[in-house]
Amino acid sequence: MINSYAFAFKAIPLARYCRLSDDDPMDSMGKMTVALLTVDEMAAADKAAIAAGVSGLTLMERAGRAVADAVTRRVRPGASVLVLCGPGNNGGDGFVAARILSERGLRINVALAGARSALKGDAAQMARLWPGAVETLDAVEPAAFDLIVDALFGAGLSRPLAGDVAGIVAAVNASDRPVIAVDVPSGLSGDTGVAAGPVVRAAETVTFFRLKPGHLLQPGRSLCGVVTLADIGITAEMAFGGGHQPKAFRNHPALWRDRWPVHGVDTHKYQRGSALVVAGGLSGVGAPRLGARAALRVGAGLVTIACHPEALAAHAARGPDAVMQRPISDAPALSALLADQRLSAVLAGPALGLDAGARDLVMTILRAHIPAVFDADALTLLAVRPASILRLCERRGAPCVLTPHEGEFARLFGGQAAIRDAPSKLERARRAAAFSGCIIVLKGPDTVIAHPDGTAAINTTGSAALATAGAGDVLGGLIAGLLAQGMPAFEAACAAVWLHGRAGDALGPGLIADDLPEAILPVMRSLTAGDASDLS
Ligand SMILES: NC(=O)C1=CN([C@@H]2O[C@H](COP(=O)(O)OP(=O)(O)OC[C@H]3O[C@@H](n4cnc5c(N)ncnc54)[C@H](O)[C@@H]3O)[C@@H](O)[C@H]2O)[C@H](O)CC1
Numbered sequence: 001m002i003n004s005y006a007f008a009f010k011a012i013p014l015a016r017y018c019r020l021s022d023d024d025p026m027d028s029m030g031k032m033t034v035a036l037l038t039v040d041e042m043a044a045a046d047k048a049a050i051a052a053g054v055s056g057l058t059l060m061e062r063a064g065r066a067v068a069d070a071v072t073r074r075v076r077p078g079a080s081v082l083v084l085c086g087p088g089n090n091g092g093d094g095f096v097a098a099r100i101l102s103e104r105g106l107r108i109n110v111a112l113a114g115a116r117s118a119l120k121g122d123a124a125q126m127a128r129l130w131p132g133a134v135e136t137l138d139a140v141e142p143a144a145f146d147l148i149v150d151a152l153f154g155a156g157l158s159r160p161l162a163g164d165v166a167g168i169v170a171a172v173n174a175s176d177r178p179v180i181a182v183d184v185p186s187g188l189s190g191d192t193g194v195a196a197g198p199v200v201r202a203a204e205t206v207t208f209f210r211l212k213p214g215h216l217l218q219p220g221r222s223l224c225g226v227v228t229l230a231d232i233g234i235t236a237e238m239a240f241g242g243g244h245q246p247k248a249f250r251n252h253p254a255l256w257r258d259r260w261p262v263h264g265v266d267t268h269k270y271q272r273g274s275a276l277v278v279a280g281g282l283s284g285v286g287a288p289r290l291g292a293r294a295a296l297r298v299g300a301g302l303v304t305i306a307c308h309p310e311a312l313a314a315h316a317a318r319g320p321d322a323v324m325q326r327p328i329s330d331a332p333a334l335s336a337l338l339a340d341q342r343l344s345a346v347l348a349g350p351a352l353g354l355d356a357g358a359r360d361l362v363m364t365i366l367r368a369h370i371p372a373v374f375d376a377d378a379l380t381l382l383a384v385r386p387a388s389i390l391r392l393c394e395r396r397g398a399p400c401v402l403t404p405h406e407g408e409f410a411r412l413f414g415g416q417a418a419i420r421d422a423p424s425k426l427e428r429a430r431r432a433a434a435f436s437g438c439i440i441v442l443k444g445p446d447t448v449i450a451h452p453d454g455t456a457a458i459n460t461t462g463s464a465a466l467a468t469a470g471a472g473d474v475l476g477g478l479i480a481g482l483l484a485q486g487m488p489a490f491e492a493a494c495a496a497v498w499l500h501g502r503a504g505d506a507l508g509p510g511l512i513a514d515d516l517p518e519a520i521l522p523v524m525r526s527l528t529a530g531d532a533s534d535l536s
């Protein structure tokens with residue numbers, strides 16, 4: 001049963017919510033707009049803002065106000081709201097929200113984890129501004145309220161929730177009342193998107209300045225509900241002006257649109273790139289054709305399917321005519337084909353087969369100095385000798401993109417404990433990229449694209465509708481088609497994953513992979529029209 005993770009991130013043009021100041025190093029849709037900051041990077045941004053003259057109290061007041069605005073959008077006047085405050089600054093945000101909501105006429109109860117006297121710094125100051133009573137966690141019943149604000153723990157979470165906080169979290173989740181979480185749902189790691197113990201299930205999460213990886217990685221993405229990003233006065237200049245460059249991003253055209261292939265008016269088809277899809281025999285004709293069509297649709301000038309002679313007629317009969325087919329009976333025949341200097345990318349995998357002949361074809365491609373995408377059967381064959389992927393791209397002298405789902409990833413990298421046991425999907429993909437030297441596209445409802453240098457993007461387009469036969473073949477073809485046109489491998493993989501998800505979103509539930517290649521076209525037009533405002 002596929003878990004249907006509907007990613008409820010509000011499609012808000014980030015520029016509106018980030019409102020980067022005019023002197024930001026990037027334009028309002030620039031790469032820094034979609035940077036993801038770890039808990040530590042966010043704390044550093046916090047410090048940089050304070051050093052730039054924005055006081056911690058001001059940050060907390062703005063954070064609390066953003067939370068109050070989110071609550072006000074959700075409840076009717078006079079509603080009752082329970083604000084659960086923790087012992088730190090997450091709780092401080094909660095006290096600010098409580099005060100503002102009370103001034104707006106809502107009926108507010110505040111319950112605090114720990115003693116009020118134990119509060120320190122800005123949180124203590126904001127608690128003093130709260131005029132009402134402060135109850136203990138065991139004195140409140142979440143089900144008695146219209147809405148709950150979870151301001152227990154945020155970036156300071158350091159261990160699984162236990163004791164009375166675990167008890168109140170269980171009562172909150174059992175109450176089925178809407179929860180607005182401050183920064184992150186309590187119990188969730190902002191870095192990994194994983195909860196080591198009890199965790200709040202929120203309808204909405206209000207976070208500040210930039211998203212964290214945990215807002216986009218599952219199950220964090222589902223636990224957060226709709227993620228609202230509030231501008232609390234930290235600017236990109238403050239956070240990044242000192243030279244710190246984030247390494248994680250939300251996958252977005254701002255990351256790769258400036259590397260999108262551009263072809264001059266006098267371009268001929270070979271200049272638009274020539275991609276080869278290496279397929280198997282009659283057992284699988286549809287899969288390589290899906291990949292080939294996708295490569296054509298994304299702009300490759302020429303796409304050829306190299307298949308076993310027994311499948312030639314079947315391919316020729318299936319069309320479209322723009323896809324050529326060539327028979328290859330063995331590895332030497334493929335070698336000869338790969339020697340054609342006009343070839344600019346190869347896709348190996350869809351319905352390639354798993355026999356010795358297929359293995360020889362994959363080894364032949366490994367030895368060729370041509371950008372390559374290894375998918376499906378090709379990954380299974382590579383996993384037979386995992387050592388063959390160590391520094392694979394360095395040895396080939398050409399970029400490789402591996403597109404494993406979790407099962408294929410486990411077979412490829414399961415023997416590497418540092419990769420297998422990494423703390424998050426983001427780190428597993430990064431470490432696999434560093435190990436293999438390849439671009440890793442670790443697929444799933446929260447696909448991660450990772451570069452060997454640690455740069456990574458988490459994708460937010462698409463849905464469970466894409467968990468359908470052939471969708472992976474289309475993605476492989478999109479990547480190969482962009483590689484063939486000369487797009488750098490990391491950007492090509494990010495763009496393909498984003499397009500693939502967007503096309504799936506456009507087709508909606510019940511989509512079939514056959515419709516995906518054509519569904520790419522309107523999405524591409526919105527990109528190349530340069531109208532970024534509706535892209536988010
Ligand atoms: N970074 C920013 O721009 C802003 C952040 N704000 C808010 O501040 C919190 C982070 O606050 P912090 O005090 O560092 O930590 P928490 O409030 O999340 O945690 C409090 C405290 O709790 C202890 N603790 C940790 N784990 C547990 C546990 N499982 N059980 C019990 N106690 C635990 C630990 O000692 C923590 O220090 C951030 O999330 C924002 O909401 C600013 O208000 C706005 C700007």
Ligand SMILES: [K+]
Nearest residue numbers: 153182184186
């Ligand atoms: K929280």
